[in-house]
Amino acid sequence: MSLAPRQKVILKIIIDRYIFDAVPVASKTIADSYGLKISPATIRNEVASLEVEGYIMHPHHSAGSIPTDKAYRHYARLVAEKSQLSLAEQLLLYQLLRSTKGEIGQWLKLAATILSRFVHNLAVVTLPKMAQCRLKHLDLISLHDFAALIVLVLYEANIKKRVISFHRRVSQEDLTRIANRINAACIGKTSIEITTEELENSLLEKEVTKSVIDILDSENKAKYGRLYIEGLCQMLSQPEFSNNSAIVRVLELIDREDWLQSISCPNLNSGGIEIIIGQKNTEEALQDLSLVIRQYGIPGSATGIIGVLGPKRMDYGKTIPSVNYLSSVLSKSITKYI
Amino acid sequence: MSLAPRQKVILKIIIDRYIFDAVPVASKTIADSYGLKISPATIRNEVASLEVEGYIMHPHHSAGSIPTDKAYRHYARLVAEKSQLSLAEQLLLYQLLRSTKGEIGQWLKLAATILSRFVHNLAVVTLPKMAQCRLKHLDLISLHDFAALIVLVLYEANIKKRVISFHRRVSQEDLTRIANRINAACIGKTSIEITTEELENSLLEKEVTKSVIDILDSENKAKYGRLYIEGLCQMLSQPEFSNNSAIVRVLELIDREDWLQSISCPNLNSGGIEIIIGQKNTEEALQDLSLVIRQYGIPGSATGIIGVLGPKRMDYGKTIPSVNYLSSVLSKSITKYI
DNA sequence: CATTAGCACTCTTCTCTCCAGTCTGCTAAT
């Protein structure tokens, strides 16, 4: 059932207000502010039907109204279509993002920090990642006679390293020779394509190739690249986290490396923004929280995600366009690094 | 003034007990437990002199005793000399540490996780780092015509990368040639030694060399290598953090990248364990906490640190030998990676 | 018929008090 226009206005006021000060909104407050020319009594009637429709609830009998998950979702859908950052805000974020150079990881971390400060919640950004990693360059560097460092440069400018041990002495010359051979044969290939090659002449070469495939495979298995999380204390300063069991729940969640992987985000691959509010979260620890995330990067090639985690009572009107904007900035700038 | 033997016993009981259950210790509790054959009244007399000496205090007039910073320091000094992990504990930690392979960062992170679970507090471990970084290997990998990825392998198996942009087209062949020349001339050198070289023939080579020096320099500037922090929620489950302003204070501290750098640890470079309790911390946010850290690695070559952060009321008897033991294990195993 | 004023009722929150429990500090006795 659709809401009457005035109900929509009242609902919006309740949500805005509650997002602002985290206090249940009284009918008098609604009537007073915002120049609505109706009395508290009328508002109470409307609020009663909003409650029947499941958009608001009361924490106790004689308390003001607070929005339900349904209301937040309704609100977020509206906001996602309409809200944009002002030019000044866009410029601010853009300028802040330019203040580092060089390393993509540092830069994405900066992006997360900026986002978290801007929306006062926790920000997550992942390194961009290919669906199937391809080898760009291989180095073998002798550590000592019986061990070497494998350095793998992937497309997306990502670097993986691993130590490999040998049962016999191996010189740097041997290693260089093997690296050259593998580079010549495997550059641009995925782990599957490398397996089909039959380049292994020596046992050593075979061993190294196996490690390379192993590294590529383990990289492929991950849904996202390395995760940067910033602004924990931004989020935890929110009144929702005044009792510390809520804090511990969040900390335990993000202590787990894979928490982001287990969240299902159907819109993400199509490039849309994904807004998961409250109970809709499959992850139990997230059921009092909201997650706003979006993909960035070059679809089909390297993609990462950027997003915000916070209480359901987050400022969607600011958060959603911020994520959208930063996602597009990252998408454009990422080509520099790849 | 030195304490009488019985005072020492009582003091130890108070500290042990308070570390165990975080509740002020009453004279009756002391008398009852531990088979002391003296009455609460006698104990109260002794406690009174302990208070005069500054070893204990009372949170309010008729409350039990809690240890002061001075008491903790006294206690920690004793423990640091005597305590050792049991063989079973050593074996446990050792086995747990073997469960990963390949990448040093992952391994150190695992070490931090194990330590934090073991002592129920926050653990910090840094990547080992040379006082002066030396170049081990340089790679230049073309990203596109106008940009390349500089990959620097340092001793300590540490890898640094940076994107460099050019004003004209540069092919992979050019890059490889430059990389070979720089490798030939600079391997094993520090940033200072490289500057004195006069190998820059082309503008391009000059530019790359400058970047290399820059990367080495910025690496030199840092006091410690990359920091791994684990077990935040272990620490925050302690009763000391039941009010969340204490939590936010800690979070704000470790959000700052450089917090560890600003702590002065005179014992660290001589290889000893450093125990900084309460007010002795220069960092204000740490003044209610204790930090137990120690160097590991190969002095003069690559060294890192490993330590534990927790409330002053931490289990020094377990924490100190754990840090000691893990530091020595890391020192031995680190050679595999370097 | 939508709107509103008025009022009874509910629930929270703050403060105050009281009481039981805990523990110390002191004194006098051993």
Added chain:
DNA sequence: ATTAGCAGACTGGAGAGAAGAGTGCTAATG
């Protein structure tokens, strides 16, 4: 030197009461 005993101090929780905020309902109003 040690201890028993007791007064006094402080905490923490329970309970009561009052103030305040806000709703739901009803009846009146334009």
